[in-house]
Amino acid sequence: MASGLRCGLLGLPNAGKSTLFNALTNAHAPVANYPFTTIDPQVGVVTVPDPRLDQLARLIPHDQLIPTHLEVTDVAGLVEGASKGEGKGNQFLNNLQEVDCLVHVVHLFDDPNVPHYLGVIDSVRDVELIEAELLLKDLEWVERMVEKFAKSAKGGDPKAKAAIAALESWQTSLGQGVPARRWSVTKELSPQTLGLSLLTMKPVVYVANVSEAMVAQPPKPLAALRAWCEREQAPLIVVAGRAEAELQELEPADRSAMRQELGVGETDALGAVVRACYAALRLVTFFTTQSRILQAWTVSEGTAAPQAAGKIHTDFERGFIRAEVMGFDALVQAGSEAAARASGHVRTEGKEYMVRDGDIIHFKVAT
Numbered sequence: 001m002a003s004g005l006r007c008g009l010l011g012l013p014n015a016g017k018s019t020l021f022n023a024l025t026n027a028h029a030p031v032a033n034y035p036f037t038t039i040d041p042q043v044g045v046v047t048v049p050d051p052r053l054d055q056l057a058r059l060i061p062h063d064q065l066i067p068t069h070l071e072v073t074d075v076a077g078l079v080e081g082a083s084k085g086e087g088k089g090n091q092f093l094n095n096l097q098e099v100d101c102l103v104h105v106v107h108l109f110d111d112p113n114v115p116h117y118l119g120v121i122d123s124v125r126d127v128e129l130i131e132a133e134l135l136l137k138d139l140e141w142v143e144r145m146v147e148k149f150a151k152s153a154k155g156g157d158p159k160a161k162a163a164i165a166a167l168e169s170w171q172t173s174l175g176q177g178v179p180a181r182r183w184s185v186t187k188e189l190s191p192q193t194l195g196l197s198l199l200t201m202k203p204v205v206y207v208a209n210v211s212e213a214m215v216a217q218p219p220k221p222l223a224a225l226r227a228w229c230e231r232e233q234a235p236l237i238v239v240a241g242r243a244e245a246e247l248q249e250l251e252p253a254d255r256s257a258m259r260q261e262l263g264v265g266e267t268d269a270l271g272a273v274v275r276a277c278y279a280a281l282r283l284v285t286f287f288t289t290q291s292r293i294l295q296a297w298t299v300s301e302g303t304a305a306p307q308a309a310g311k312i313h314t315d316f317e318r319g320f321i322r323a324e325v326m327g328f329d330a331l332v333q334a335g336s337e338a339a340a341r342a343s344g345h346v347r348t349e350g351k352e353y354m355v356r357d358g359d360i361i362h363f364k365v366a367t
Contacts, residue, residue, distance in 0.1 A: 005048070005298060006071045007205075007277050008099035010078060012126055013117045015107040016209035016241040018042070021074040023244035024270050042074040049271050052328055052358060053296050056287060059336055060360075062294040068285060070274055073099055078133055093137045097197045101277045102204045104130060108221050109211040109241070123225035127206065131179070134199040139174040141196060142167055163194060174200075203280035204234055205273060209241040235276040284357035287328075288312065289337075305353040309363040319366035323349045328358035 009017040025044030047067040057065055075095045096102065106123050107116050118126075146167045152160035166189050173183060179200030180191060191198050206229050208222055215238065222238065229236040247255050278285075282301040286308060287294065297311050310317030326337075326346045334340035355361070 005068070005101070005274070005277060005281070005283065006073070006099045007101045007103050007273075008073045008075065008096040009103050009105055010075060010096060010130065011105035012078065012107060012130065014114055015105045015117075015126075016109065016114075017074050017105045019241040019245050020103075020105055020207060020209065020239065020273075021072060023239070023241060023248055024070070024072050024273065026248040042072075044072045044074075046070050046072070046270065048274055048296070048298075050285065050296060052285075053287070053294070055332060056294060056328070056360070059331060060289055060294055061292065062289065063292040064294070066293060066295040068296040068298045070270075070277075078130055080129055080133070093133070093199065096199060096202075099202065101281055102199070102202050103207055103273060103277070104204050105207045105209050105241075106225060108208050108214065108219060108225070110214075110219075111211065121219075121221050123208070123221040124228050127225070127228065131200075132177075135174050135177060135179065138180060138198045138200050139171065141198065142170050142174060145194060145196060146171070162189060167194070203277075205276040205280055206234055206236045207241075207273065208236060208238045210238055212240045212243050215240055235280060237272045237276055239272065284355060286355050286357070286359040286361055288361055288363070290362070299355055301354075303355050304351060305349055305355060305361070305363075306351050308355045308361070309365065312363070316363055316365050320351060321364040321366055323353060324362040324364065325349050325353070326360050327356070328360065331360055 009021060011017050021042055021044065025046050046069065048070050050067060053065070053067055073095060078093070104127060106126055108121060108123060110121075146164060149160045149163045149167070153164045166185075170180070170183065170191070174180075180198040181201050181203065185191070187193075191201055206225065208225055210219070210222065214222065218238070226236055247258060250258060277283075278298075283298050284301055284303075285296050285298055287296055289295075290312065297308070299308050299311060305323040306317045306320040309320050309323070324346055325348075326340050330345040331337065331340050334343055334345055337346075340346055
């Protein structure tokens with residue numbers, strides 16, 4: 001994964017994906033009340049809000065501040081039959097292959113000017129319809145891969161035979177409606193090792209797009225969606241998408257007062273969605289101060305120090321010697337790097353150290 005996070009917005013037409021895209025990126029994507037407003041995928045890159053970076057900026061002398069980033073891809077609304085090409089579905093689903101996390105926007109707002117695509121709001125029906133299309137598309141890709149290995153398997157190639165056996169079991173699972181994220185696969189033989197970027201393998205964050213009034217008084221479809229997400233153990237973020245997009249037009253200092261006036265809560269859409277994606281992907285953020293550049297980096301949980309160093313430069317991973325590490329809380333408590341060192345809060349870690357969220361790291365590498 002790059003230093004930033006890639007998420008893809010999906011949902012039925014008129015669910016408010018482009019509105020949420022605007023709230024996340026302030027990129028002014030076209031918004032209209034008819035299907036397929038978004039034909040070509042919209043891509044926006046925004047900095048990830050992290051209050052810790054702002055605190056560090058006050059404590060650590062630096063010449064440049066670089067946060068990590070979020071790349072957002074917004075594709076057109078998916079319809080029933082998208083996996084077979086309905087509504088340019090094949091193109092739109094292919095656009096989602098390269099993202100790390102799916103953000104499924106569900107139409108729960110009540111606006112006569114933007115009617116629900118299917119006429120009646122039914123949150124569970126909507127998410128199950130989209131999930132079915134993702135399953136069908138994955139099934140198509142798995143079936144193609146079976147054909148690819150068939151000749152070698154018939155010729156006695158043991159690796160091809162093992163691949164065919166795995167693929168056929170995945171065919172069965174997909175046909176039974178079991179998404180790839182629930183499968184038990186080995187590190188040696190998984191969809192990734194066979195070159196498959198399955199849509200149902202990706203974590204999903206659900207976003208209930210509601211009207212402003214619904215934030216304080218949740219409608220029945222929201223309760224049904226919440227129960228569905230709890231059963232699926234999937235995160236659900238409630239967002240007044242139109243209000244969030246409008247708030248992005250204001251200066252940051254004015255947004256808090258307007259949030260109170262609108263009654264949409266203190267949490268902004270970007271922060272809530274990013275945190276949910278990070279948790280779903282099991283990501284952590286560490287910070288470096290090399291060359292007076294204070295920078296945030298994103299890695300997966302369980303990343304060893306040399307691989308984290310490689311995020312900065314591949315030479316850093318090859319030449320890794322050790323890492324000098326201090327925790328965010330320890331630095332804040334000490335008040336400065338010098339004070340943290342004097343109080344023994346800086347420790348030396350080797351190649352086996354697993355980077356933790358909030359670590360401030362100075363890598364020592366061979367030159």
